[in-house]
Amino acid sequence: MDRRRSESPSSTALREPIRSPWLWVSLVLVVLAGVPFYLPTGTVEPLIGGVPYWLVVSLGATLAFSAITCWACLRAWNLAEPEEEAAAGGSDS
Numbered sequence: 001m002d003r004r005r006s007e008s009p010s011s012t013a014l015r016e017p018i019r020s021p022w023l024w025v026s027l028v029l030v031v032l033a034g035v036p037f038y039l040p041t042g043t044v045e046p047l048i049g050g051v052p053y054w055l056v057v058s059l060g061a062t063l064a065f066s067a068i069t070c071w072a073c074l075r076a077w078n079l080a081e082p083e084e085e086a087a088a089g090g091s092d093s
Contacts, residue, residue, distance in 0.1 A: 016077065017072045017076040017077055018072075020076075023068070023072055026068055027065065027068060027069070030061050030064045030065045030068065031061070031065065033057065033061045033064075034057070034058045034060075034061025034062055034065070035058075036054040036057065036058060039054050
């Protein structure tokens with residue numbers, strides 16, 4: 001149950017998504033979308049579910065930021081050396 005990846009050779013390659021420019025670009029875009037600096041001052045209307053629409057936009061951007069960060073940490077990051085993986089696999093039995 002500790003395994004998230006298959007045992008294929010490509011899945012054991014070292015990967016650091018923090019070095020990927022698309023990750024930085026997507027995170028910056030989401031942060032900029034979530035900060036309502038581009039809206040007119042004092043904008044409250046229209047209301048969506050009783051809250052200003054900029055709050056809905058901000059919450060959506062926060063969820064998107066969290067989703068991108070979680071994906072990068074859980075699925076795209078592999079820093080374990082092959083020797084460490086072999087040692088961890090041998091100690092499970």
